[in-house]
Amino acid sequence: MRTSQSEVVIIGGGLAGLACAVTLADREIPVSLYESRPRLGGRASSFADKQSEQLIDNCQHVSMGCCVEFNRFCETVGIANSFQRASELYFIGPDSIGPDSKGRNLKVNRFAANPLLPAPLHLLPAFGGLSYLSWPEKIQLARGLKQLALAKIDPDKEPTIAGWLAEHGQASTVINRFWNVVLVSALSESLDRISLSHARKVFVDGFLRARDSWQVLIPTVPLEHLYGTVIQDYLKQRGTKISLQAGVENIRIDGQQVTGIQLRDGTEIDCPRVVLAVPHQRVVDLLPAEFPGREKMTRIQQLESAPITSVHLWFDREITSLPHAVFVDTLSQWMFNRSRLMQDAKTDAGYYYQIVISASHELTGSARQGRSQSEIISEVVAELAMIWPEANSAELLHSRMVTEHQAVFSVQPGVEQLRPSQRTEVDGLYLAGDWTSTGWPATMEGAVRSGIQAAEFLLADLKKPESILLPPAEASFLSKILFRL
Numbered sequence: 001m002r003t004s005q006s007e008v009v010i011i012g013g014g015l016a017g018l019a020c021a022v023t024l025a026d027r028e029i030p031v032s033l034y035e036s037r038p039r040l041g042g043r044a045s046s047f048a049d050k051q052s053e054q055l056i057d058n059c060q061h062v063s064m065g066c067c068v069e070f071n072r073f074c075e076t077v078g079i080a081n082s083f084q085r086a087s088e089l090y091f092i093g094p095d096s097i098g099p100d101s102k103g104r105n106l107k108v109n110r111f112a113a114n115p116l117l118p119a120p121l122h123l124l125p126a127f128g129g130l131s132y133l134s135w136p137e138k139i140q141l142a143r144g145l146k147q148l149a150l151a152k153i154d155p156d157k158e159p160t161i162a163g164w165l166a167e168h169g170q171a172s173t174v175i176n177r178f179w180n181v182v183l184v185s186a187l188s189e190s191l192d193r194i195s196l197s198h199a200r201k202v203f204v205d206g207f208l209r210a211r212d213s214w215q216v217l218i219p220t221v222p223l224e225h226l227y228g229t230v231i232q233d234y235l236k237q238r239g240t241k242i243s244l245q246a247g248v249e250n251i252r253i254d255g256q257q258v259t260g261i262q263l264r265d266g267t268e269i270d271c272p273r274v275v276l277a278v279p280h281q282r283v284v285d286l287l288p289a290e291f292p293g294r295e296k297m298t299r300i301q302q303l304e305s306a307p308i309t310s311v312h313l314w315f316d317r318e319i320t321s322l323p324h325a326v327f328v329d330t331l332s333q334w335m336f337n338r339s340r341l342m343q344d345a346k347t348d349a350g351y352y353y354q355i356v357i358s359a360s361h362e363l364t365g366s367a368r369q370g371r372s373q374s375e376i377i378s379e380v381v382a383e384l385a386m387i388w389p390e391a392n393s394a395e396l397l398h399s400r401m402v403t404e405h406q407a408v409f410s411v412q413p414g415v416e417q418l419r420p421s422q423r424t425e426v427d428g429l430y431l432a433g434d435w436t437s438t439g440w441p442a443t444m445e446g447a448v449r450s451g452i453q454a455a456e457f458l459l460a461d462l463k464k465p466e467s468i469l470l471p472p473a474e475a476s477f478l479s480k481i482l483f484r485l
């Protein structure tokens with residue numbers, strides 16, 4: 001079968017494809033979106049857990065105040081009120097200082113901005129109050145943060161943040177209890193695989209630039225409701241045709257120009273403009289053997305991936321009333337108290353907690369050393385019991401562990417040279433996806449930015465140029481002076 005389609009075809013209904021579709025649909029450009037799975041949302045989605053009879057997210061997805069484009073996207077499509085803004089975090093670490101204070105009493109450190117101090121001083125009292133760093137360590141940390149903010153980075157020969165920290169005299173306690181805690185959860189990679197520039201971006205955008213940038217936004221409904229149903233309705237009302245379970249087999253290119261796509265069921269669709277918004281691992285397979293710029297495009301195959309593991313636990317009682325917490329120097333990294341956070345939380349299946357372990361290399365392949373899922377889950381529960389003894393007496397009603405092996409691309413030195421622009425050398429072919437060149441790591445912000453950037457290029461080619469992408473939040477006066485931001 002052969003059909004002609006809308007002015008623009010988007011392949012992939014993750015956040016990148018959706019942001020592109022929303023941007024174009026809002027400007028009355030006819031769009032058809034093809035998604036291979038039965039639902040939208042891509043990596044940010046939910047699945048039905050039979051035992052708890054709940055829709056659970058493949059993993060907790062949080063955003064931050066500095067994710068300006070993602071936050072605007074949520075406002076646009078009407079889902080912004082389905083997030084809770086956390087203006088206080090809880091860091092749980094030893095109640096004493098020194099490298100040997102592991103396996104000891106733990107303390108909840110409340111972490112919030114001082115309402116009277118401007119950025120970048122607003123978080124200084126919170127850092128100063130951390131129970132598990134000594135004053136000399138805190139001073140060393142402040143010095144390290146300043147050096148990082150002012151660092152001049154040569155993208156062609158930048159070190160890893162692990163190498164840079166060692167070179168700049170950061171002690172192992174400071175690395176394990178601060179740098180590791182912040183960077184591994186923000187970038188989903190281990191310090192020896194994180195580039196200096198990506199590490200710098202986390203601190204500059206998240207902590208130093210503006211007052212509310214560090215705040216964490218947590219969804220209060222399953223991701224399926226956020227990125228599935230609501231956005232689907234938004235797009236359909238604006239005339240976008242959405243086809244689910246409609247995998248694309250290949251893209252046709254004639255000389256310099258895109259001419260259409262072929263679906264896996266054999267349907268041929270003619271279309272002069274295609275936005276390819278699939279994960280980077282899928283891109284090259286969808287393209288013909290020859291086309292302009294192919295060599296450059298194939299570089300994305302060198303992008304490596306990092307895994308994220310989530311451990312879902314249902315107890316017969318509440319083990320803590322804290323809505324979320326960050327753990328210092330343990331296998332578990334973040335706890336989300338889903339029974340407290342979710343709008344329509346049901347507790348018939350138990351009190352539901354989700355533990356996130358980013359860059360979970362040690363839980364995959366041979367690094368896992370034969371440990372079974374139940375052994376890993378027991379280790380996580382034992383860590384929770386060290387903090388909240390209630391977990392010892394509570395009955396664990398149900399549990400499951402989910403590891404996304406290709407959760408994010410790995411932000412190693414040199415990664416920016418592998419990330420392509422959203423505009424390709426083929427007329428009418430655009431790319432979108434968290435892996436394209438946005439300057440952001442693999443995040444919902446990066447995905448949304450890429451989709452909007454693709455739409456900007458496409459609109460320019462349609463002779464409807466518009467500057468849509470927002471600049472980063474403006475740096476405070478003091479941050480400009482101190483760090484030249």
Ligand SMILES: Cc1cc2nc3c(=O)[nH]c(=O)nc-3n(C[C@H](O)[C@H](O)[C@H](O)COP(=O)(O)OP(=O)(O)OC[C@H]3O[C@@H](n4cnc5c(N)ncnc54)[C@H](O)[C@@H]3O)c2cc1C
Pocket residue numbers: 011012013014015016017034035036037040041042043044058059060061062063246247248249277278279282286308309404406407408432433434435442443444445446447
């Ligand atoms: C476990 C986990 C935890 C994460 N936590 C966070 C977090 O807390 N905060 C954050 O900001 N980010 C987080 N991320 C990253 C975030 O989910 C991604 O960066 C973002 O969702 C990527 O969106 P995307 O549209 O670029 O790609 P994807 O979401 O991968 O979307 C691509 C889509 O293309 C579809 N597709 C593939 N091939 C075809 C084909 N041939 N035809 C049609 N469709 C096709 C796929 O089915 C998919 O729906 C996390 C990711 C994971 C996996």
